[in-house]
Amino acid sequence: MEMDVYDYESYQMSIQNLLMLKLFHDEGINVSNFPNYMTHINYGDTNSLDIFTNGMNQLFxxxxxxxxxxxxxxxxxxxxxxxxxxxxxxxxxxxxxxxxxxxxxxxxxxxxxxxxxxxxxxxxxxxxxxxxxxxxxxxxxxxxxxxxxxxxxxxxxxxxxxxxxxxxxxxxxxxxxxxx
The missing domain is CATH 3.30.70 (Alpha-Beta Plaits)
Known part of the structure; x- marks a missing residue:
């Protein structure tokens, strides 16, 4: 099975977003209202910065x-x-x-x-x-x-x-x- 580069990068970024949500959750931050961690870079659908910003706003x-x-x-x-x-x-x-x-x-x-x-x-x-x-x-x-x-x-x-x-x-x- 082959995967194109856009799908591959999208899965990698989605996993990184999920990891970021887990890190914030473990710090006691309620992540239930954060953006979806799933990403598809081919469509410009990336939530990494939004997830990061929401977490930082609650962490500090x-x-x-x-x-x-x-x-x-x-x-x-x-x-x-x-x-x-x-x-x-x-x-x-x-x-x-x-x-x-x-x-x-x-x-x-x-x-x-x-x-x-x-x-x-x-x-x-x-x-x-x-x-x-x-x-x-x-x-x-x-x-x-x-x-x-x-x-x-x-x-x-x-x-x-x-x-x-x-x-x-x-x-x-x-x-x-x-x-x-």
Missing amino acids: ENTIHFDYGDVDSKEFKELFEDLVGGDGPHSVPEFAYVIKDPLFELLLNSPYSRVFEKLLKGLVSDDMNVCECIVLPNRDGIGFLFEFYSQFHNVAEDCINLKHEAMKLKKQYKREIAKE
């Missing part, structure tokens, strides 16, 4: 999604100041996510900031996908700058793991404060 307190056309918006420029485009060290992303969560803000402004920032290095980037995770200039959250990405389940898994590690660091930090 405040997430903001910027499409490519939004990089000229005032809100985007205020968040990233001189970091993106022009003379900034980062190229203009295809799209971006900003996560502003009290947990991340606490750690970024604590003695554990270097440990937390070290966790961000190399996060969600590999040979097939290009995404950079940066600390926002005012240190109240992090940003994901996506230059190219197709496997959102990897990002979802990394974000969940990052949140778990951040919760461990927060407990450690609170114990140290209590000793003082």
Whole structure:
């Protein structure tokens, strides 16, 4: 039996979407109202980004999604100041996510900031996908700058793991404060 490339890619993406739903479900997120995980790329029927966005919105307190056309918006420029485009060290992303969560803000402004920032290095980037995770200039959250990405389940898994590690660091930090 042969399968054409569109069906093959559609099945792979559908499995990745199902995995992403499972990851969010295991975190206690109600995924019953999420888009269908089944995909067919030949018809432009892909729900990966929608599933990812819904999960991120429930996983963290405040997430903001910027499409490519939004990089000229005032809100985007205020968040990233001189970091993106022009003379900034980062190229203009295809799209971006900003996560502003009290947990991340606490750690970024604590003695554990270097440990937390070290966790961000190399996060969600590999040979097939290009995404950079940066600390926002005012240190109240992090940003994901996506230059190219197709496997959102990897990002979802990394974000969940990052949140778990951040919760461990927060407990450690609170114990140290209590000793003082």
